[in-house]
Amino acid sequence: MRSRGHAQEPTVEPILELRGALKRYGPGAAVGPIDLAVPAGRTLALIGPSGAGKSTVLRLMLGLLLPDQGEVRLAGTRLDPDDDALRRRYGYVVQGGGLFPHLTAGRNAMLVARHLRWDRRRMAARLEELSALARLPADVWGRVPAELSSGQAQRVSLVRALFLDPDLLLLDEPLGALDPITRAELQDDLRAAFQELHKTVVIVTHDLAEAAFFADELVLLRDGRIAQAGALEDLVRAPAEPFVSRFVRAQRGLHLPDGA
């Protein structure tokens, strides 16, 4: 399913496109084939139950996995797993943060910039800018990951992902293991950041309410395929299959749009 079903939005050139992308996991088990276009500047949420293939689709988008069939294109260019420069156009927040334990938070955030030999002043300026965006106090940068709270670790991971000002930001379950208060705070801050950045964002979550909170468009996956793509109200009002209704109803406490 392509996203052109959205009548109220003008058609936007997709920045990221999956065309019949399929990844096999042994006989009979596969994710895909998936056709999906991510329009530039929009926020898209990949949702679905555990094992539906959310993380696999995200890795295909990133080029960390190569599809066995079909292709993935970033701004029209086919992904090459050895093209490190292309990969720097993505910012990726790994599930659990993926911070390197041997580096301080600051070194984690500036790792690639240092590798690319940015000058010190430029790095300091960028760090300050992103600290404000991620609502991080300046004193976290000297700490190692073991000394950060889990909410702080996620924010540092976000800063690291954004450091080179990528075109695309991808987040894999960024709020998965947080307590409710930290989670709510970070949800607000993340949404504010997405709106401020005007970047293309793909966020993976298994929580429909969270997905609807962040994203213009939801892509619901089931058994490695797209069950339905569209706005939350599309999923509620016109479920493409019984599974969609079951998934929607299973999310307790969800504020459904009128008429549901």
Next chain:
Amino acid sequence: MSAGFLGAALLLALGAEPGPAAPVRMGSKAFVESEVLGELGRELIASEGIAVEHRRALGGTRVLWEALARGDLDAYPDYTGTIAREILGGASSSALEALRAALAPRGIGITGSLGFEDTYALGMRPGVARRLGIRTLSDLARHPELRFGFTNEFLDRADGWPALRERYALPQREVRGLDHDLAYRALAAGQIDVTDLYSTDAEIRRQGLVVLEDDRHAFPEYQAVFLYRLELARRWPAAVAALRRLEGRIAAADMIDLNARAQIDRQPIEEVAASFLRRRLGVAAAARGEGLGARLWVRTREHLELVVSALALALAAAIPLGIWAARRPAAGQWVLSVVGVVQTVPSLALLVFMIPLLGIGTGPAVAALALYALLPIVRNTHAGLTGIAPELLESARSLGLSPWARLGRVELPLASPAILAGIKTAAVIAVGTATLGALIGAGGYGQPILTGIRLASVPLILEGAVPAAAMALLVQGLFDALERVLVPRGMRRGAKRPG
């Protein structure tokens, strides 16, 4: 951090330059008489003002001869019968002129007889010999129940046990291989009945042993001589002239006396040799009367040189091997197996294997120790790299770091605690194993241990063993300190990963 890590490895490598070698190198075999003769030679050459070192107690005839032939040694004492049978492979005559003619084409010269013969003989405790009425070697054939304990060299040598058994048709089957000095003790304790002796052994006199008559002349003549490289006679004619001053000067009784002073009275071999030269040749030999401190200092330097060079070599090979093994799982299993097999070779055997390849001295000892140090470093590098959490590897890839940058900035630092632990293990093992280096002339703490075993001198053994143990502890402490400096703060023990 990886930079600090490599820096430390580099420092180790730079610190490992061998000291300058003396121009003339004297060797000796691993028994007291050979050491005394070697020391006599060294002191005489030194009295000519020529810098000379004595690599003591290197091993058996094969080791010494090969070292001489290769040029690792310039001279060493040997015996005419041994030269004829063992070295020249049964050349018909053991007469001096015949030997000189046979050795010259090989670039080796031979002095005249030093004045005594040290032939092989078999000895028994007097009580047993008297009870059984044994006086000659022929008499042994009547007593197949006798237990024989021979030195390993005697068992193998063409002119030793094989020749004896054939000549006298000896029926004994219970024949054990022993170290020479242990054989005397086994004889005294009644664990064996017959052993091989050298006719100038101090123990004959001390234990009152019965030396059996070689009534069918199985053993050839064993005149003591020096073998030297003819090239030495060109470079340092005075050195060869100094050795020749001993020709005809040592009678059998003198040699037994010298052996007794060293072996029974426990006088240092340097002093035994120096006092003989003063009394008989009027040479004011400088018995390097080094104090314990000076000896310890020299051996500590030698030992450290072995350990540090071996570790530096091992590091240079093992870390890349470990990285390669982690990157290529199929090849990795192969690498780990091969390195593991090297580890199963007994260290003593590994050292001996090095002799035909690299000769004797520090070089081959370092090579053997380095091979030994490979396994812990390769294995820990491999384990450290393959044990990194997959999400961290994915994180590094997704950031767009090149493979080399990922290795240097992420993977090696994350593996550094494991790698450092491997290096620590290798270093401690190397300190212990390096004591065996003395067997092939590499010096170090093994030197007094070896001499101590030969002389049954516990103080001498401790003089090597205690500092070796202390060095192992120090190395352990050094690496614990290094761990605190090199392992990144977030990775130290007790630091937990963020939840």
